[in-house]
Amino acid sequence: MTKLPDQFSDLEPFAATWCLPTEPERWARRQESSIDEMRQLYEAVFSRYEAILAYVDRFPLDDMPEEARNLIHLTTSFVMVSFPVEVWNGPRIPDTGHATLERAISPAV
Amino acid sequence: MARFPKPAEGSWTEHYPGLGTGPVSYADSFTPEFFELEREAIFRRTWLHVGRVEQLARAGSYFTKEIAVARTSVVVVRDTDGKVRAFHNICRHRGNKLVWTDFPQQETSGVSRQMVCKYHGWRYGLDGACTFVQQESEFFDIDRAEYGLVPVHCDIWAGFIFINLGRVPEQSLRESLGPMVTAIEDYPFERLTHRYGFRSSVAANWKLMVDGLQEQYHAPIVHRNQRPENFDAHAAGFEAPHYQIEGPHRMFNSPGIRPWELPDDQIKPSERLVRGGLFGPWDPPDFFADTQVAGMRPGGHERVGVALFEIWPNFGIQLWERGWYHTYQHWPTSHDSHIFEWNMYFAPPRHASDLIAQEMTAVSLKEFALQDDSLIETIQLTLGSGGLTEFPLGDQEVLCRHLHKTADEWITEFKNRA
Ligand code: FES
Numbered sequence: 001m002t003k004l005p006d007q008f009s010d011l012e013p014f015a016a017t018w019c020l021p022t023e024p025e026r027w028a029r030r031q032e033s034s035i036d037e038m039r040q041l042y043e044a045v046f047s048r049y050e051a052i053l054a055y056v057d058r059f060p061l062d063d064m065p066e067e068a069r070n071l072i073h074l075t076t077s078f079v080m081v082s083f084p085v086e087v088w089n090g091p092r093i094p095d096t097g098h099a100t101l102e103r104a105i106s107p108a109v
Numbered sequence: 110m111a112r113f114p115k116p117a118e119g120s121w122t123e124h125y126p127g128l129g130t131g132p133v134s135y136a137d138s139f140t141p142e143f144f145e146l147e148r149e150a151i152f153r154r155t156w157l158h159v160g161r162v163e164q165l166a167r168a169g170s171y172f173t174k175e176i177a178v179a180r181t182s183v184v185v186v187r188d189t190d191g192k193v194r195a196f197h198n199i200c201r202h203r204g205n206k207l208v209w210t211d212f213p214q215q216e217t218s219g220v221s222r223q224m225v226c227k228y229h230g231w232r233y234g235l236d237g238a239c240t241f242v243q244q245e246s247e248f249f250d251i252d253r254a255e256y257g258l259v260p261v262h263c264d265i266w267a268g269f270i271f272i273n274l275g276r277v278p279e280q281s282l283r284e285s286l287g288p289m290v291t292a293i294e295d296y297p298f299e300r301l302t303h304r305y306g307f308r309s310s311v312a313a314n315w316k317l318m319v320d321g322l323q324e325q326y327h328a329p330i331v332h333r334n335q336r337p338e339n340f341d342a343h344a345a346g347f348e349a350p351h352y353q354i355e356g357p358h359r360m361f362n363s364p365g366i367r368p369w370e371l372p373d374d375q376i377k378p379s380e381r382l383v384r385g386g387l388f389g390p391w392d393p394p395d396f397f398a399d400t401q402v403a404g405m406r407p408g409g410h411e412r413v414g415v416a417l418f419e420i421w422p423n424f425g426i427q428l429w430e431r432g433w434y435h436t437y438q439h440w441p442t443s444h445d446s447h448i449f450e451w452n453m454y455f456a457p458p459r460h461a462s463d464l465i466a467q468e469m470t471a472v473s474l475k476e477f478a479l480q481d482d483s484l485i486e487t488i489q490l491t492l493g494s495g496g497l498t499e500f501p502l503g504d505q506e507v508l509c510r511h512l513h514k515t516a517d518e519w520i521t522e523f524k525n526r527a
Pocket residue numbers: 200201202203204205226227228229230231
């Protein structure tokens with residue numbers, strides 16, 4: 001069973017790993033991912049970003065079909081890996097010791 | 110070369126002569142004795158922000174707030190008349206904590222028609238009145254009217270709910286905020302309801318964290334890697350266009366980088382793609398397009414994009430020029446630890462692209478905040494040795510100077526009273 005709309009079958013290989021609805025899940029996945037895995041996701045979503053927006057923006061936010069919602073979750077994972085790929089060259093922020101910051105409240109998507 | 114003019118006295122620090130220019134003692138940030146004094150001298154006397162009115166959407170909505178520094182828990186409710194009330198979260202029968210879920214030390218929230226004690230079942234209305242005593246006839250002439258919940262002073266400004274644990278507050282909330290702070294009340298807080306909340310347990314004194322937010326002298330060094338190589342606006346260091354101090358409160362403006370005006374090679378590619386990042390979503394909400402809140406720019410600089418107001422003692426409101434804001438809050442738990450709460454408030458997204466720009470903002474700020482957290486914990490580690498207690502502060506650290514002086518004054522004044 002596929003998670004994403006048909007026209008995004010090229011992104012389907014990322015769906016099982018990265019369609020994560022909450023920030024704590026995306027943060028945890030980032031920590032356990034290699035830079036190569038994150039770069040692949042980053043490049044794939046980056047190149048389809050306009051098509052993704054054109055697709056998801058057709059639906060009201062409070063009435064999204066499941067596949068569109070999955071596509072948004074995949075895109076928020078792209079957002080999560082943008083610093084590791086563009087800036088840190090890895091999942092961790094240098095010199096942050098064991099500082100933590102838990103996302104306690106997120107609007108539902 | 111200075112990018113922004115300084116006051117006639119030559120510096121922001123000298124503009125406020127009481128601050129002095131000598132080294133500043135940080136003994137207030139690592140000694141248990143000072144922390145013990147702060148409990149009474151500061152946190153039981155001041156108005157403390159505990160939440161937003163949107164958290165109490167309807168009659169019966171409630172949340173609890175754990176205030177370790179005052180050794181208390183408070184329950185805040187909206188009663189059937191729509192009035193917001195606060196009570197000590199303690200049952201009048203034998204002192205059980207009244208409102209909690211599963212873990213008594215953790216905060217909770219919900220909607221309820223009444224508050225029922227988990228121990229012997231006494232009940233209280235949303236107005237705090239005791240409405241039911243289990244096996245009432247077993248008691249000795251008990252008058253329920255005398256056993257209502259103990260109220261805590263509670264008031265609202267601009268949709269922010271404050272409490273005051275003093276027996277009689279020394280000032281009204283509005284008086285205590287003063288004109289500099291209340292001048293931002295026209296910011297459309299009530300329409301910026303899409304909230305992202307972060308929470309962190311920080312191994313550092315609460316004032317060190319406030320320092321880390323109210324000076325940006327560190328930003329070009331600590332946060333240098335977050336910007337592309339070509340972005341050199343910070344190469345010359347940080348200068349604020351305006352600092353202002355009023356009573357125990359303080360504010361500053363940042364120059365306000367406008368990423369939407371920068372060339373491609375000075376912006377993270379993903380930030381340009383989603384039109385959002387460290388400086389917020391690029392596209393303001395429709396209702397905000399022409400909003401001007403003069404109080405955000407008390408120095409009259411038109412181009413400043415950001416204003417941080419540090420409201421004594423532990424609450425910060427940071428306003429951005431494109432219609433979103435965030436708040437910082439510091440809840441001390443010991444002389445070298447506190448809970449840091451960070452809430453970002455946006456307009457409800459119009460469509461998915463707004464949502465993604467908000468998410469990019471929340472994610473970007475977290476990258477910075479973890480760096481700040483970590484450094485502040487590092488400072489605590491070394492300060493704790495007591496080997497060095499006095500430090501020189503520069504003019505871009507004028508607000509840190511003011512914070513430590515204010516803490517010291519409040520403690521001294523309290524001791525003198527006693
Ligand atoms: S302690 Fe609450 S009913 Fe006994």
